Amino acid sequence: MKEVAVIGIGMIDWGELWEKSLRTIAVEAALKCFADAGVDKVDTITIGCMSGGLFNNQEHLGSIVPDYLGQRFVPATRVESACASGGLAVRSAFLEVASGMAEYALAIGVEKMTDVDGGEATFALATAADQDYEAFHGITFPGLYAMMANAHMFKYGTTLEQLAQPSVKNHFNGSMNPHAQYPFKVSLEQVMNSTKVADPLRLLHCSPITDGAAAVLLAPVEKAKEMNKPYVVITGVGHASDTIALAQRQDLYSLKAVEVAAQRALKMSGKTIKDVDFAEVHDCFSIAELMVMEAIGVVEPGQSGAAVMNGLTALDGDFPINPSGGLKSKGHPVGATGVAQVCEAVSQLRGESGKRQVKNAKTALTQNMGGSGASSVVHILEARS
Numbered sequence: 076m077k078e079v080a081v082i083g084i085g086m087i088d089w090g091e092l093w094e095k096s097l098r099t100i101a102v103e104a105a106l107k108c109f110a111d112a113g114v115d116k117v118d119t120i121t122i123g124c125m126s127g128g129l130f131n132n133q134e135h136l137g138s139i140v141p142d143y144l145g146q147r148f149v150p151a152t153r154v155e156s157a158c159a160s161g162g163l164a165v166r167s168a169f170l171e172v173a174s175g176m177a178e179y180a181l182a183i184g185v186e187k188m189t190d191v192d193g194g195e196a197t198f199a200l201a202t203a204a205d206q207d208y209e210a211f212h213g214i215t216f217p218g219l220y221a222m223m224a225n226a227h228m229f230k231y232g233t234t235l236e237q238l239a240q241p242s243v244k245n246h247f248n249g250s251m252n253p254h255a256q257y258p259f260k261v262s263l264e265q266v267m268n269s270t271k272v273a274d275p276l277r278l279l280h281c282s283p284i285t286d287g288a289a290a291v292l293l294a295p296v297e298k299a300k301e302m303n304k305p306y307v308v309i310t311g312v313g314h315a316s317d318t319i320a321l322a323q324r325q326d327l328y329s330l331k332a333v334e335v336a337a338q339r340a341l342k343m344s345g346k347t348i349k350d351v352d353f354a355e356v357h358d359c360f361s362i363a364e365l366m367v368m369e370a371i372g373v374v375e376p377g378q379s380g381a382a383v384m385n386g387l388t389a390l391d392g393d394f395p396i397n398p399s400g401g402l403k404s405k406g407h408p409v410g411a412t413g414v415a416q417v418c419e420a421v422s423q424l425r426g427e428s429g430k431r432q433v434k435n436a437k438t439a440l441t442q443n444m445g446g447s448g449a450s451s452v453v454h455i456l457e458a459r460s
Contacts, residue, residue, distance in 0.1 A: 079172045083169060085413055090406065097185060158443070169312055186408035188408060226328040246261045249405050289417075314336055316450065328376075337442065350395075367444070413452060
């Protein structure tokens with residue numbers, strides 16, 4: 076299997092992009108990626124998109140994206156794994172290059188969620204839950220994650236302050252990210268006093284509805300070396316799934332698919348979590364970040380709340396998490412999130428992240444998750460020169 080490098084990244088500004096279409100934002104991100112890599116032709120394209128049909132009445136992205144990107148006749152595939160669609164697109168592109176099927180493999184993540192009203196967006200997102208046993212009975216993702224939060228609080232004594240701290244931290248980081256949808260700081264009091272959504276979750280515990288796209292270009296390490304500049308290698312990839320319905324899991328306070336995916340990625344890279352300098356994780360709700368910290372082994376089960384309050388995951392902490400601002404501040408265009416995580420990891424490992432730069436970053440972990448943890452994709456990335 077060939078070693079695979081990330082030779083280009085591209086990301087547009089995220090938010091409510093009323094004047095742009097799904098195809099437009101996908102192409103804009105890809106063109107930025109091409110410019111970064113100095114490449115204008117690829118061998119294969121994988122597009123991560125959760126639900127273009129429900130959000131935009133547009134399927135068949137495997138045709139429309141290469142068409143408008145000027146890559147006619149290039150093989151292209153749309154992949155879907157709910158909110159982990161972007162991570163899956165990167166994994167698929169990785170396999171194309173690692174197997175020798177392609178030299179240049181482009182992964183694009185895209186979602187345009189604001190062209191429908193709130194009810195329609197909620198319906199579209201709920202398709203990532205169990206339709207027969209969850210969505211049919213009226214439960215939404217804030218409700219599912221609220222149950223997980225309550226279970227974690229009951230099991231480990233996690234407090235409301237600890238639940239709010241990831242949002243405070245991520246907005247601080249996101250305030251320095253020019254691509255972020257909500258680049259402003261929030262206080263602990265603001266988070267805890269924001270509008271209640273599903274007890275104990277409040278509005279500022281929850282990631283927003285977002286339009287956005289991101290792209291990465293992968294190639295064999297030999298191609299990266301020809302560029303005569305520092306580059307980043309994907310040394311580990313892990314992918315796992317779990318039951319889609321919470322009721323069928325052993326417990327509600329852990330994320331087994333995340334744990335298994337992380338173990339697989341770390342084993343493939345020959346590393347442990349102690350070798351990782353920072354992580355971009357899937358904080359769709361603040362409780363998710365706490366649970367992911369435990370699942371990937373940053374802290375023991377039940378210790379994440381105290382760790383975030385003590386600054387472990389802050390930008391200047393021992394294990395920074397979500398220097399981009401995470402889903403909470405940067406935004407969460409569901410199909411694009413996993414690709415954007417890799418963009419941030421590469422930017423950090425290149426030392427190009429400006430005020431939010433993680434010091435001495437050499438190894439990164441990205442963790443993208445679908446639904447209430449029913450699927451997860453983890454990548455390990457390392458700086459090379």
